[in-house]
Amino acid sequence: MKEIRSRANNLDFERPLVTVDVVIFSVLDDALKVLLVRRPDDAQEPFPGRWALPGGFVNVEKDRSLEDCAARKLKEKTGVSAPYLEQLGSWGDAVRDPRGWSATHAYFALIHVPTDHEKAGRRGSADSQWVQVDEVNRKRLAFDHPQILAAAIARLRAKVEYTSLPAFLLAETFTLPQLQHTYEVVLGRAVDKSAFRKRMLDAGFLEEAGMAQGPFGRVAMGYRIRNRDQAATFPRTFKAVE
Amino acid sequence: MKEIRSRANNLDFERPLVTVDVVIFSVLDDALKVLLVRRPDDAQEPFPGRWALPGGFVNVEKDRSLEDCAARKLKEKTGVSAPYLEQLGSWGDAVRDPRGWSATHAYFALIHVPTDHEKAGRRGSADSQWVQVDEVNRKRLAFDHPQILAAAIARLRAKVEYTSLPAFLLAETFTLPQLQHTYEVVLGRAVDKSAFRKRMLDAGFLEEAGMAQGPFGRVAMGYRIRNRDQAATFPRTFKAVE
DNA sequence: ATAATAGTGTCTCTCAGACACTATTAA
DNA sequence: TTAATAGTGTCTGAGAGACACTATTAT
Numbered sequence: 001m002k003e004i005r006s007r008a009n010n011l012d013f014e015r016p017l018v019t020v021d022v023v024i025f026s027v028l029d030d031a032l033k034v035l036l037v038r039r040p041d042d043a044q045e046p047f048p049g050r051w052a053l054p055g056g057f058v059n060v061e062k063d064r065s066l067e068d069c070a071a072r073k074l075k076e077k078t079g080v081s082a083p084y085l086e087q088l089g090s091w092g093d094a095v096r097d098p099r100g101w102s103a104t105h106a107y108f109a110l111i112h113v114p115t116d117h118e119k120a121g122r123r124g125s126a127d128s129q130w131v132q133v134d135e136v137n138r139k140r141l142a143f144d145h146p147q148i149l150a151a152a153i154a155r156l157r158a159k160v161e162y163t164s165l166p167a168f169l170l171a172e173t174f175t176l177p178q179l180q181h182t183y184e185v186v187l188g189r190a191v192d193k194s195a196f197r198k199r200m201l202d203a204g205f206l207e208e209a210g211m212a213q214g215p216f217g218r219v220a221m222g223y224r225i226r227n228r229d230q231a232a233t234f235p236r237t238f239k240a241v242e
Numbered sequence: 243m244k245e246i247r248s249r250a251n252n253l254d255f256e257r258p259l260v261t262v263d264v265v266i267f268s269v270l271d272d273a274l275k276v277l278l279v280r281r282p283d284d285a286q287e288p289f290p291g292r293w294a295l296p297g298g299f300v301n302v303e304k305d306r307s308l309e310d311c312a313a314r315k316l317k318e319k320t321g322v323s324a325p326y327l328e329q330l331g332s333w334g335d336a337v338r339d340p341r342g343w344s345a346t347h348a349y350f351a352l353i354h355v356p357t358d359h360e361k362a363g364r365r366g367s368a369d370s371q372w373v374q375v376d377e378v379n380r381k382r383l384a385f386d387h388p389q390i391l392a393a394a395i396a397r398l399r400a401k402v403e404y405t406s407l408p409a410f411l412l413a414e415t416f417t418l419p420q421l422q423h424t425y426e427v428v429l430g431r432a433v434d435k436s437a438f439r440k441r442m443l444d445a446g447f448l449e450e451a452g453m454a455q456g457p458f459g460r461v462a463m464g465y466r467i468r469n470r471d472q473a474a475t476f477p478r479t480f481k482a483v484e
Numbered sequence: 485a486t487a488a489t490a491g492t493g494t495c496t497c498t499c500a501g502a503c504a505c506t507a508t509t510a511a
Numbered sequence: 512t513t514a515a516t517a518g519t520g521t522c523t524g525a526g527a528g529a530c531a532c533t534a535t536t537a538t
Contacts, residue, residue: 217489459516
């Protein structure tokens with residue numbers, strides 16, 4: 001392994017490799033899914049051909065900041081440019097990457113994938129695929145990505161109990177029944193309609209956005225997130241523990 | 243800016259500087275304080291003589307992981323070896339360090355400083371000092387440490403509302419009135435004794451540890467944290483929002 | 485009309501907070 | 512005894528959940 005040396009300041013020690021990885025969640029076909037990419041088959045690369053989280057090295061010329069870097073990777077893989085993006089954590093040690101001491105900054109994104117959006121891989125392609133979160137263990141992910149992904153899923157499941165995060169998994173405008181359905185998909189259980197509506201409306205993070213007509217039944221009020229930079233938090237969890 | 247490309251593995255690009263910083267909290271003299279260190283006066287160094295969070299470069303020979311590195315820095319500055327240590331986040335961009343593109347992994351520690359513990363700086367020394375969190379703005383901190391510290395304080399204040407974190411600011415065994423006092427110091431407001439006791443005991447994260455006699459009054463039950471690796475979370479916040 | 489979906493009203497039960505009360509210690 | 516602190520009992524009010532009800536649409 002080679003070191004980058006310099007003169008003046010005492011900066012001549014070996015620097016770790018620095019990467020960014022993004023855990024991208026979306027709800028597709030009534031299931032919570034995560035986007036995985038296939039690593040190159042090149043035998044020079046670590047974990048050739050294995051599935052992994054989208055990510056890569058920080059480019060000190062192109063990336064102004066870590067968050068920029070994460071947003072860039074997300075844009076490259078999905079085309080989405082205004083997602084919910086939050087930092088998940090960092091993982092760094094001597095052995096996680098065979099190429100040397102490395103540290104990755106993991107981000108956590110919630111996006112909406114339009115139904116008719118085939119090319120960016122609604123179904124998937126040879127080198128990228130949406131995988132249901134409870135089936136992701138069947139893939140043998142590269143690096144320490146199983147841990148990172150597990151942390152992301154745990155964080156999402158925890159925050160869904162007391163924040164408005166699932167709203168970011170929907171299109172820009174959505175109805176309360178759609179939002180409730182998204183909550184139920186992520187929580188893995190049904191919630192009471194009346195309590196749900198009270199909670200969402202009282203939290204004040206929604207603004208009305210005209211009526212929305214579905215294929216059947218009564219028209220519903222459409223809503224939009226008032227401030228997409230920040231999720232709302234509720235004073236209680238969804239179902240008090242017994 | 244240089245970019246050296248090569249054949250085999252494409253690892254010949256400039257790597258960011260990688261550091262770890264630790265925000266160390268403790269309650270001293272009935273106030274929430276944070277430990278700051280003074281940067282060397284050497285004019286070659288960035289921000290000479292300014293106050294900063296304890297931290298430094300990751301040493302790929304000495305540190306097995308980022309968390310190891312944080313624990314090492316904490317041990318060096320305070321002597322404490324079994325603290326509550328959690329990751330706060332990472333900050334990385336082209337300009338935060340004048341020496342070049344750098345990324346820091348910030349950690350968040352809660353420790354107890356014994357009253358008679360003078361040397362590691364209960365009062366402070368020439369190059370390290372415990373500063374009350376609401377007076378920290380008066381110091382002109384180095385780097386982007388004002389943001390990092392603000393994030394740490396926000397995180398602590400938020401989590402105190404629904405977790406057992408303040409228990410880690412006390413000695414190994416403590417009484418419920420002591421714990422309540424710690425909560426009140428961190429929250430900055432009084433809480434009801436009866437509700438507080440119910441909440442703590444029902445959460446089940448404490449175990450009895452014999453009676454503890456104070457200077458006056460009735461003896462109190464001493465408690466210990468059942469599992470120091472993890473904080474308990476309560477299903478509601480302390481005071482529901484109006 | 486019916487089926488399907490959206491949205492509301494009401495009751496109940498839990499539980500946190502308020503606060504007054506009792507208990508135990510030292511002096 | 513008093514002062515000081517530890518710990519408990521009881522009431523109440525807010526609010527989440529349960530669930531039945533009404534409202535609006537397409538066919």
